[in-house]
Amino acid sequence: MANVTFSSxxxxxxxxxxxxxxxxxxxxAVAKANKIPVEFECENGECGSCAVEVIVLTNKQPMGMHLTEKEKTVLKLAGKITKAQIEEAxxxxxxxxxxxxxxxxVRDEEIVVKF
Ligand code: FES
Known part of the structure; x- marks a missing residue:
């Protein structure tokens, strides 16, 4: 079970x-299922309209999450991620x-999503 708090x-x-x-x-998908108005267009990692800030609340190290090539490219073009952050990931x-x-x-950890 994961608690996901949307803040906007x-x-x-x-x-x-x-x-x-x-x-x-x-x-x-979680946002849509709960009628949270997170912006989106392509739903395929190409437009960048769904960029959100994710803050992990648990004391454990955040779970490593695979960044797709599309996600790396789009976030980098939008200025939301640095080369160093991609390497850290x-x-x-x-x-x-x-x-x-x-x-x-969404993984089994408590997160806050800012959009
Ligand atoms: Fe286009 Fe997510 S909706 S990148």
């Missing part, structure tokens, strides 16, 4: 939803703060 100036207050870990749902399994909601798979 577009929301009256933060909204926490419970995502079942292991379902392999993307963050965007690849070599040390340290996820960068900005992710594409349509590419990010």
């Amino acid at each position: 100036p577009e929301l009256k207050k933060d909204i926490t939803v419970y995502a079942t870990a292991g379902d392999c749902h993307t963050l965007l 690849e070599l040390k399994d340290i996820p960068p703060p900005w992710r594409l909601a349509c590419q990010y798979i």
Whole structure:
């Protein structure tokens, strides 16, 4: 079970939803299922409109999450990720703060999603 808290100036207050870990749902799918207005267009990691900031709340090291080539390229072009952060993600399994909601798979950890 993963707690996902969505936070945005577009929301009256933060909204926490419970995502079942292991379902392999993307963050965007969780947002859509709960009617959270995260922006999106392509749903395929190409447009960058679903870029969100993800903050891991658990005391454990954040779970390493594979960044797709599309996600790396789009986030880099949008200025949301540095070359150093890409290397950290690849070599040390340290996820960068900005992710594409349509590419990010929700894992068993508590996160805050800012958009
Ligand atoms: Fe286009 Fe996620 S919706 S990159």
